Amino acid sequence: MPKPDEPGYYKHEDLLSVDYRPPRTDWMDTPVDFRRGTYCYPGKVKNLKILDLPNAREWAVGDDDWKLPDDWKQTVLDGMAERLSKYRSFKLFMDICVRCGACADKCHFFIGGGDPKNMPVLRAELLRSIYRREFTTLGKVLGKIAGGRELTVDVIKEWFYYFHQCTECRRCSVFCPYGIDTAEITIMGRELLGLLGLYVNWVIEPVANCFLYGNHLAIQPHGLMDTLEFMVDDIEEATGIRVDLPMNKKGAEILFVVPSGDYVADPGIYTCMAYMVLFHELGLDYTFSTYASEGGNFGLFTSHEMMKRLNAKIYDEAKRLGVKWILGGECGHMWRVMHQYMDTMNGPADFLEVPKSPITGTVFDNARSTKMVHLMEFTADLIQHGKLKLDPSRNDHIRVTYHDSCNPARAMGILEEPRYVIRNVCNHFFEMPINTIREQTFCCGGGAGLGTDENMEIRLRGGLPRGNAVRYVQEKHGVNQLAAMCAIDRATLPTVCDYWAPGVKVTGITELVANALVLKGEKKRTHNLRLEPIPGMEENDEGAIPSDE
Amino acid sequence: MRVIISLVVVAILFALGWLGATLGMGRIVLGVVIPYLAAVLFLGGIIQRVMSWANSPVPFRIPTTCGQQKSLPWIKQEKLENPDTAIGVIGRMILEVFFFRSLLRNTKSEIVDKRRVVYGSELLLWIGALVMHWSFLIILIRHVRFFTAPTPYCITLMQQAEGFHKLGAPVFYVTSFLFLAAVAYLLVRRLGSPQLRYISLVNDYFPLFLLFGIAASGIWMRHVARTDVAAVKELAIGLVTFRPVVPETIMPLFFGHLLLVCVLVAYLPYSKLCHMAGVFLSPTRNLANTNRMKRHVNPWDYPVKVHTYEEYEDELRDKMKAAGLPVEKE
Numbered sequence: 001m002p003k004p005d006e007p008g009y010y011k012h013e014d015l016l017s018v019d020y021r022p023p024r025t026d027w028m029d030t031p032v033d034f035r036r037g038t039y040c041y042p043g044k045v046k047n048l049k050i051l052d053l054p055n056a057r058e059w060a061v062g063d064d065d066w067k068l069p070d071d072w073k074q075t076v077l078d079g080m081a082e083r084l085s086k087y088r089s090f091k092l093f094m095d096i097c098v099r100c101g102a103c104a105d106k107c108h109f110f111i112g113g114g115d116p117k118n119m120p121v122l123r124a125e126l127l128r129s130i131y132r133r134e135f136t137t138l139g140k141v142l143g144k145i146a147g148g149r150e151l152t153v154d155v156i157k158e159w160f161y162y163f164h165q166c167t168e169c170r171r172c173s174v175f176c177p178y179g180i181d182t183a184e185i186t187i188m189g190r191e192l193l194g195l196l197g198l199y200v201n202w203v204i205e206p207v208a209n210c211f212l213y214g215n216h217l218a219i220q221p222h223g224l225m226d227t228l229e230f231m232v233d234d235i236e237e238a239t240g241i242r243v244d245l246p247m248n249k250k251g252a253e254i255l256f257v258v259p260s261g262d263y264v265a266d267p268g269i270y271t272c273m274a275y276m277v278l279f280h281e282l283g284l285d286y287t288f289s290t291y292a293s294e295g296g297n298f299g300l301f302t303s304h305e306m307m308k309r310l311n312a313k314i315y316d317e318a319k320r321l322g323v324k325w326i327l328g329g330e331c332g333h334m335w336r337v338m339h340q341y342m343d344t345m346n347g348p349a350d351f352l353e354v355p356k357s358p359i360t361g362t363v364f365d366n367a368r369s370t371k372m373v374h375l376m377e378f379t380a381d382l383i384q385h386g387k388l389k390l391d392p393s394r395n396d397h398i399r400v401t402y403h404d405s406c407n408p409a410r411a412m413g414i415l416e417e418p419r420y421v422i423r424n425v426c427n428h429f430f431e432m433p434i435n436t437i438r439e440q441t442f443c444c445g446g447g448a449g450l451g452t453d454e455n456m457e458i459r460l461r462g463g464l465p466r467g468n469a470v471r472y473v474q475e476k477h478g479v480n481q482l483a484a485m486c487a488i489d490r491a492t493l494p495t496v497c498d499y500w501a502p503g504v505k506v507t508g509i510t511e512l513v514a515n516a517l518v519l520k521g522e523k524k525r526t527h528n529l530r531l532e533p534i535p536g537m538e539e540n541d542e543g544a545i546p547s548d549e
Numbered sequence: 550m551r552v553i554i555s556l557v558v559v560a561i562l563f564a565l566g567w568l569g570a571t572l573g574m575g576r577i578v579l580g581v582v583i584p585y586l587a588a589v590l591f592l593g594g595i596i597q598r599v600m601s602w603a604n605s606p607v608p609f610r611i612p613t614t615c616g617q618q619k620s621l622p623w624i625k626q627e628k629l630e631n632p633d634t635a636i637g638v639i640g641r642m643i644l645e646v647f648f649f650r651s652l653l654r655n656t657k658s659e660i661v662d663k664r665r666v667v668y669g670s671e672l673l674l675w676i677g678a679l680v681m682h683w684s685f686l687i688i689l690i691r692h693v694r695f696f697t698a699p700t701p702y703c704i705t706l707m708q709q710a711e712g713f714h715k716l717g718a719p720v721f722y723v724t725s726f727l728f729l730a731a732v733a734y735l736l737v738r739r740l741g742s743p744q745l746r747y748i749s750l751v752n753d754y755f756p757l758f759l760l761f762g763i764a765a766s767g768i769w770m771r772h773v774a775r776t777d778v779a780a781v782k783e784l785a786i787g788l789v790t791f792r793p794v795v796p797e798t799i800m801p802l803f804f805g806h807l808l809l810v811c812v813l814v815a816y817l818p819y820s821k822l823c824h825m826a827g828v829f830l831s832p833t834r835n836l837a838n839t840n841r842m843k844r845h846v847n848p849w850d851y852p853v854k855v856h857t858y859e860e861y862e863d864e865l866r867d868k869m870k871a872a873g874l875p876v877e878k879e
Contacts, residue, residue, distance in 0.1 A: 016663045022747035052854065086849055088605040089832045095598070096827035099753050101745045102651075102674060105658040111666060122748050138819050145554065147750040173613045177645070177652045177678075178824055179833035181613060211856050212864075221865055222872035248874050290874065291858050304608075305853055312855040320858055320877075344609055344845045366620045366633075370841035377620050384623060411611075413618035413631040413838060420624070435656055435668035439615040439630070465658075468666045 004037035005453040007499045010460055018114040018461075027122060028129065028149050032161045034061055037457035040164055040450065043199030047208035051306070055197025061160070066153070068196050073151055077134055079195045080188075084135065089184045094131045096178050097124060103172035103182070108442050109165050112461035117162050120172035120182040126158055127189055160198055163189035165458055167447035168301070168333075169406035174439050186448070191303040199302070203449035206298040210310050215260035215294035224290050227263050231273045238531055240523030243280035248321070249287035253358060255318045256286045257372075258329035259296040261487030262508075268490040270529045271330055271508030277529070278379070278510060281519050282359055282387070286327065292317035295334040296487060300341075301449040308345040311337055314372075315346050325355035326372040330508050332405035332486030333447065335374060339412045343370040360385040374408075376417040376485060379513060383424045389518040392427050394525060397535040399428040400512065401470065401479045403493065404441035405486035413439075418485055418509055425516035430477040436469040444484075446492030459492065460499055467500025474501050482506050552740065555754035559762050559809070566808030570801035579804040580795040584788055587811035594818025595826060602830050608847040610840050613833040631838050638837050645834055649679055677734045684728035685760075687711065688767075691722065695785040719771050729764045732757060752821055759813050766806040776800050 002008035023030050039061050048056035059067050069075065084091045103120040105111055110118040117123060125147075132139035133148030142148070149155070168183035193199070206216030213220055219227065228245050236242045246252060256279070262272035279286055292313045299307035318326055328338055343349065352371040355364040362381045364373045382388050402422055408414045415438050422429050436442050444451075445462030473479040482497060482504050484490060490506055497504045515528045526537050569575035616627025628637045629644060644650040657671035691708060694700040712720035736757045739745050770776040780796035781803060787793040817823060829835065862869065862876055869876050 013663065016660060018660055020744065022743055027747060085605055086608065088602055088607045088830065089611065091605045092602055092827050092830055092832075095602075096821065096824035096831075098821045098824055099745075099748050099750070100652075100674065100678070101742070101748065102655050104744055104748075106656075111658050111660075116744060116747050119744065119748065125748065136819070145751050147752050170613055173833050174615055175651055175654050175656075177649050178828050179613055179645075179651065179831040181611065181833045184611070212861075214861065220868055221874055222868045225872040225874065248869075250875065290869070291861050309853045309855050312853070313858070316855075316858060339840045340611055341609055343841070344847050345850070348844050362621070364620075365842070366618070367841040369844045372841065380624070381621055384621070410613055410615070412840075413614035413616055413627070414620070415617045416624045417620065433668070440654075465666050472665070 005456050007456060007460060007495060009037070010457060010499075012499075015112070015457075015460060015464065018112065020114045022116045027116060027125075028144075031154055032158050034157075034161065035457075036454075038165075038455065039161055039458075040200040040202050040452055040455050043197075043201045043204035047201065047204045048197060048199065050208040051204070051211060053197060053199070053204075054195065057197065066157070066198070068153065068156070072156070072196050075195050076151060076156070076192050079192045080131065080135070083188050083191065084131075087184070087188070089181065090188050093124065093180045093184060094128055094135075097121060097128065097180055099125075100177065102175050102177065103180075106172045106175045107182075108167075108169070108171070108445060108462045108465045109458065112445075112464035113458070115165075117158070118165055120166075120176075120180075123162050123166060123182060124180070124185045126155070126162055127185060130155065156193070156196070156198070159189050160193055163193065164200055164450060164455075165462075167406070167443045167445065167450055167462065169443035169447055170410045171406070171440065171442065174410060187300075187304070190301065194303055200449060202452035202455075203298050203301045206449075207302055207306060207310065210294050210298065213293075214289075214291045214313060215263075216296060216298060217260045217264060219260065219263060219293065221290035224263065224288075224293055228272075228276075228288070231269065231276065234531060235273050235277055235529065238527050238529050239277065239519055239525060241277070241280065241519050241521060243276045245276070246287040248289055248291070250321050251323075252285050252287035252321060253324050254284065254286040255292065255314075255321060255323040255326045256288055256329065257292055257295040257314060257326060257334075258288075259331035259334050259487035260294045261296070261331075261491050262329065263293075265487070265491050267494070267506055267511070267530070268487055268508065270511045271490065273529050274508065274510040274514030275329060275375070277514040277517065277519070281517060282382070284358065287321060287323070289317045289321065291320075295328055295331050295338070297334060297337045298449055300333055300337055307337060307341060311342055312346050314338075314342065315349055318349070318371075319351050324353045325367075326352070327355075327375060327378060328372055329375050330485035330487070330510060332407045332488055334487075335414075336407035336411040338370065338372050342372070357381055359387050374412075374414055374417070375510065376414060376421055379510070380417040380420045383421060388513075390425055390513075390516045391518050392425050392516050394516050394528075394534055394537060395426045395512055396428065398426060398481045398507075398512070399430065399477060399479045400426050400481045400483050400507070401430050401432050401473045401477075402437070402509075403432075403444075403466065403470075403482055403484040403489060404437050404439075405484055405489055406441060406443050406447060408485065409439055409441050415439075418483075421509055421513060422483060425512045428477075430473050430479055432469040432473050436465065442466040442469065444486075444489045444492045444496055446495075447488050451488055451492040459495065463492070463496030464500060466493070467496045470497055470504050471501035474504055480504055483509050483512060485509050551749065551751045552754050555751050555758050558755060559758040562808055562812055563762055563766065563805040566805035567801050569808075570799075570804035576795045576799075576804070579808055580784055580799075581788070581793040583808065583811045587815040590815035591818060594815075595823070598818045598823050599826050599830075602827065606848045607832050607836070608849060610836050610845040611832055612836045612838050614838050618838060633837050633839050633842065635837065638835060642829065642835055646828060649675055649682075652678060673734075674738070677731050677738065680727050681731035681735060684724040684731060687724045688722075688728060688764075691724075695782050696789050698782070698786060719775070721772075725764065725768050725771075729761070729768065732760045732764060736761065756813070756816070756820065756822055759809055759816075763806060763809045763813065766802065766809065770800075770802060770806060774800060774802055776803050
């Protein structure tokens with residue numbers, strides 16, 4: 001019998017019979033139902049202690065007593081007041097929502113689950129009702145009639161539940177007539193919970209690991225070397241080329257930063273191998289770093305302060321190693337941090353140079369202050385200059401679709417670069433329906449630190465809109481691979497695809513590039529980086545490239 | 550319940566205005582004191598509200614990008630959906646404020662045949678909101694004629710453009726009826742959808758009933774009860790020139806209309822209606838996506854505790870050396 005943390009526990013017809021009717025009781029009078037499979041486990045004491053976080057103690061979500069500090073209420077109200085005065089976004093988004101409901105069915109968790117508190121508007125109202133009661137004139141005088149409510153322990157429990165059912169994907173903010181961004185609300189909600197020591201372990205453990213060891217997975221330097229050396233061996237087996245593994249190399253031109261998921265998780269590891277293949281072929285003077293071995297930043301899912309604490313190592317390491325600029329791999333939320341926060345939090349990066357591709361001479365003027373370039377910008381530029389010898393027919397057995405990751409799409413707008421790269425390395429590329437891609441892309445359902453198995457029901461429900469769009473192109477175009485430039489996608493979408501669109505595998509984009517890339521001195525490429533035989537490239541059919549059209 | 554409270558409050562307010570005007574001192578209170586009070590509450594409230602937003606800084610540059618970024622020169626940037634210049638941002642804000650660009654994207658999702666999620670275009674809310682806001686603006690501008698003598702030419706022109714004549718009857722203004730219809734639609738929409746009803750507060754129904762009451766009483770006075778327009782103008786000009794007079798010939802019904810208007814004006818800054826001012830300050834819309842081009846400074850930035858490279862190497866030096874990695878200190 002499968003358990004609630006396994007996809008097999010959930011029947012498709014059950015998950016698809018979404019009941020969108022709200023409960024009979026008013027939302028303020030409807031307490032949270034903590035059902036297994038729909039919440040994440042609490043942060044462990046040791047992790048909170050590593051990070052000097054308050055109220056470290058053993059507790060469980062199912063307990064009646066969450067062991068909040070005695071003055072918890074004042075702590076939360078003071079925390080709200082502080083944040084209202086520090087963030088215009090928060091203050092404004094508390095005030096101007098008209099509850100038009102345009103955001104309601106834009107959230108993947110609402111579409112797949114039907115819980116009204118997963119409508120972005122109501123998620124924000126969970127906080128807004130307290131704001132109205134405690135911080136506005138009308139709310140103080142009129143109370144409930146003006147939409148205010150008392151801050152109670154049940155409200156805190158509700159916050160914990162629903163602020164961990166938001167992946168901070170910002171899809172709702174695209175549709176909001178005032179640009180109200182639920183990610184801002186959720187970030188504030190989680191910061192307030194953090195003041196009481198309420199964290200999710202699947203977030204706070206990676207944070208603690210990252211703080212001590214430089215990456216979310218607590219891979220120590222020698223372990224990282226071992227891991228990457230295995231990859232070097234596999235690359236040699238697939239291509240006949242032994243690539244170099246530059247690590248902590250002082251004086252390299254470029255510091256290369258990736259999400260740590262790419263070191264150990266299938267299929268991310270193939271993307272990591274592909275990075276090394278590409279850079280070796282280019283003869284790029286770059287280095288990985290063990291100290292800055294994580295571009296991802298679960299601090300973003302914890303608090304602004306934690307994000308800054310974890311992000312500091314990127315510039316620090318770039319400075320220590322004396323590189324000229326920074327290149328970033330395929331990751332989603334990492335790029336929200338790098339693009340929208342890093343320079344402000346830990347800059348100025350005045351010790352670096354404006355990034356310039358040593359291969360094409362292109363100056364990345366759009367990154368002139370932050371000095372960090374996205375690998376897809378870098379690769380698109382290489383292809384456009386004809387610097388890569390590509391044989392896309394090696395990917396002819398792949399019928400690929402592309403999943404825009406939330407943060408690169410809605411916090412950067414890097415939409416065309418990855419598509420340009422895919423079109424140049426794959427002959428069979430098919431887009432998913434327009435309402436599910438680009439700025440309207442759907443989250444994988446496991447972002448913002450929710451991709452843990454104990455949260456399986458919510459992940460599958462949240463993954464429905466994406467999974468369903470994948471199945472659409474699978475049925476219509478025979479799509480068998482989904483490309484994504486995000487490590488969380490590569491970790492969670494295999495589950496979503498296996499469940500909602502079985503038969504579709506997940507890949508990084510650079511993996512497709514490296515498989516199509518004709519390397520100097522390579523052996524006949526009969527196997528891809530996964531060491532699977534490439535159809536039509538078997539040993540015997542010299543020169544004949546069959547087509548599947 | 551929330552609907553009934555809102556409706557009853559608006560009805561009571563209207564009745565207070567109407568009946569109050571039949572009492573001796575009522576006309577002075579309703580025609581002079583309350584309008585001035587409302588103006589003070591409005592001005593004070595909106596200034597306080599905008600200042601409170603302005604006093605909270607924007608520590609991070611967090612635009613929501615809705616199109617291709619500016620990156621490589623041969624990739625076409627979507628300059629309005631993802632602007633990187635002040636002009637682009639102004640364009641984006643114009644589209645947002647005047648044409649409700651984001652609402653235009655609205656879709657409706659549905660699970661069909663218990664297997665497929667489908668998305669359809671859903672423009673009714675956009676149309677309803679656009680008609681309501683634009684008609685409101687035009688009606689408001691049209692009312693300027695009560696406060697000015699002579700009436701500015703542009704307002705006369707505007708009135709001619711939207712009005713149509715029927716012999717012997719007052720000119721019909723299209724926007725009055727469009728406004729009433731749009732408000733009614735927004736109300737019906739809010740009541741008709743179970744989800745929307747679930748999230749709606751008194752704060753949502755009350756302004757809709759208020760607007761409906763204002764529009765309905767206005768139309769009633771123009772086309773049915775035929776109020777003394779010249780007298781109303783005398784009152785209005787008296788108010789703006791600070792020499793208030795309340796002419797005897799103004800009918801009590803008008804004071805019902807006026808009281809609702811005053812309540813709306815006074816309520817605006819303290820309610821969700823302040824979105825009117827707030828939309829301009831929304832950091833996901835009014836910031837250019839120049840994040841990696843220009844440094845954005847956080848005014849309250851402070852140092853945080855980090856795990857330095859030195860600490861990291863101290864803890865892991867032996868392992869680093871064993872793996873053949875260079876270290877700073879032997």
